[in-house]
Amino acid sequence: MAEPLLVRACRREPVERTPVWFMRQAGRSLPEYRELRKRYGLFEVCRQPELCAEVTLQPVRAHGVDAAVMFADIMLPVLGMGLDVELVENVGPVVAEPVRTLADVERLRVPEPEDAVPFVLEAVRLVREELGPERAVIGFAGGPFTVAGYLIEGKPTRDFKLTKACMYGQPELWHGLMDKLAQTFAAYVAACAGAGADAIQLFDSWVGALSVSDYREFAAGYSARVLEAVDVPTIHFATGDAHLLEERAEAGGDVIGVDWRVPLDVAWERVEARAEDVLQRAGGRPGHIFNLGHGVLPETEPADLRRLVELVHARTMVPA
Numbered sequence: 445m446a447e448p449l450l451v452r453a454c455r456r457e458p459v460e461r462t463p464v465w466f467m468r469q470a471g472r473s474l475p476e477y478r479e480l481r482k483r484y485g486l487f488e489v490c491r492q493p494e495l496c497a498e499v500t501l502q503p504v505r506a507h508g509v510d511a512a513v514m515f516a517d518i519m520l521p522v523l524g525m526g527l528d529v530e531l532v533e534n535v536g537p538v539v540a541e542p543v544r545t546l547a548d549v550e551r552l553r554v555p556e557p558e559d560a561v562p563f564v565l566e567a568v569r570l571v572r573e574e575l576g577p578e579r580a581v582i583g584f585a586g587g588p589f590t591v592a593g594y595l596i597e598g599k600p601t602r603d604f605k606l607t608k609a610c611m612y613g614q615p616e617l618w619h620g621l622m623d624k625l626a627q628t629f630a631a632y633v634a635a636c637a638g639a640g641a642d643a644i645q646l647f648d649s650w651v652g653a654l655s656v657s658d659y660r661e662f663a664a665g666y667s668a669r670v671l672e673a674v675d676v677p678t679i680h681f682a683t684g685d686a687h688l689l690e691e692r693a694e695a696g697g698d699v700i701g702v703d704w705r706v707p708l709d710v711a712w713e714r715v716e717a718r719a720e721d722v723l724q725r726a727g728g729r730p731g732h733i734f735n736l737g738h739g740v741l742p743e744t745e746p747a748d749l750r751r752l753v754e755l756v757h758a759r760t761m762v763p764a
Contacts (some may be wrong), residue, residue, distance in 0.1 A: 450511045451642050454677035454698050456747065463510035467681075470515040476502055483740065486531050490516055491563045497570035504579065511580040511643070512571055514636075516564060518586030518647055521632040523561025525552045525624070527595065535599065542598035544606075549620040554627045557559035557635035565639040572640030574664040585633050587648025587682070588625040588666040595621065604653045609651065611662050618662065626666040630673035637674040645679040646670055646697065652684030659688050664695040671696035680708030689714050719752060723759055 446452075450463040471477040477499055480489065490496050499515040519529045519537045528540040559564060572581050593607045594600065601607075611618045621721060633644045651663060671678045680697025682688070686705045693700050693715045702711040719734075726732035734756045 446577070448511070448642050449578055450580040451677055454499070454679070456751070459628075462554075463580075463700055465509045465511035465513060465580075466503075467511060467513065469509060471501050471502075474502050474506060486517060487520075487709070489624060490520060490567075493563050493566035493570055496563070496567040497574065500567065500571050501574060504575065510578075511582050512575055513582040513645070514564070514571065514584065514641070516567075517586070518584070518591060518649075520555070520561055520564060520629050521555075521585065522595070522715060523626060524555030524557075526676040532599075537594050538599045539595055542606075543592075543595045543621055544610075546614075546620065549617055549624065552584065552621070552624050554624055554631070557632050561632070561635075565635055568636055568639040568641055572642075580642040581640055581680075582643050582645055583633060583636035584645040584647055585629045585636075585670060587646050587663070588622050588629060588649055588670065589650050589663040590650045591625055591629075592618075592621055593650055593653075602650075604650070604743060608653075608658075611658065622662070622666045626669040628659050629670045633670060633674045633689075637676045641676065643677045643679060644674050645701075646672075648680070648685075648692075650684075651682045651688065652686075656683075656687060656690070656691055659691050664691060667692075668696045689728075690718065705711075716755065718761065719755055723756065728760075 449459055449461070450465065453459050453463050471481070480495070480499065484495070489499055496515050500512050503509060504512045517531065517537075519531070522529055527543075530538050530540070533536045541548075543552070563681075568583060570580060575581060585690075593604050596607045596610055598602065633641075633646075637644060646667060648663075648667060651659065654663060667680070671680060677698040678696065678700040679701055680692055680695065681701030682692060683703045684705065685692065689700070689702065689706060690709060700711070700715055702708060706714075722734065
């Protein structure tokens, strides 16, 4: 059976048309969803697999999109870690007891998804069973940095003062928290893929608050661990991080999401620019051999290596 259109596009295989899906397509704009929300809170919908699957499938029926993105919240895996999170209308996730000390981090569990969020996994199975084979199921998780920001600040923020104070002033606390989040989210996305998700998206909504050097030191490696946890295509998304585009691509993801701040053609060129930069620095001098400073990693897609070889060959071909 052919794989879903979106999966084939993620792998850069030839496709018969451009696949379409919309972030946050489940809910919001649909009247049938708004009716449901008069009776159920968001977490209540997520905890009822049949209801969650129905909300996830509603926009597929209504809009004819090529993928169903699971109706969920990035804070769901955190509930199994031993934290109390409330989704406050027009505010966002509010943490009853923010993480501020090493003792707070040490108390956090790294839960098994089957124990902590069995309802999510069952909803994924139901959606995959209901959806036609040509359409994909997208599961998702929050980026460790974004979720850590919520846990430390206690609620949404745009300046991340407490978060950055923790990063700089309490690095042991920061890395301990990020390690537990990366473990938890890696297990979560792997379980979603095992339940039937055809692709996984990592939402690092607030990572644009970091500088390039801070992203490298405090966030990139943890996102990479989550993205490496599955063998289905991955989508790495953030907003407000035009300065981090190359860094995010380096951290991982078969697909790199870009927001309105970066024109798509510019983003495409920038992601390829690493190889271009090496060739420009060689300056066409004889004796240059293109290689990878870190070698080929076990997770490397062979098709990615072929595209890199083709790029270098095309850029350096001497006309006959």
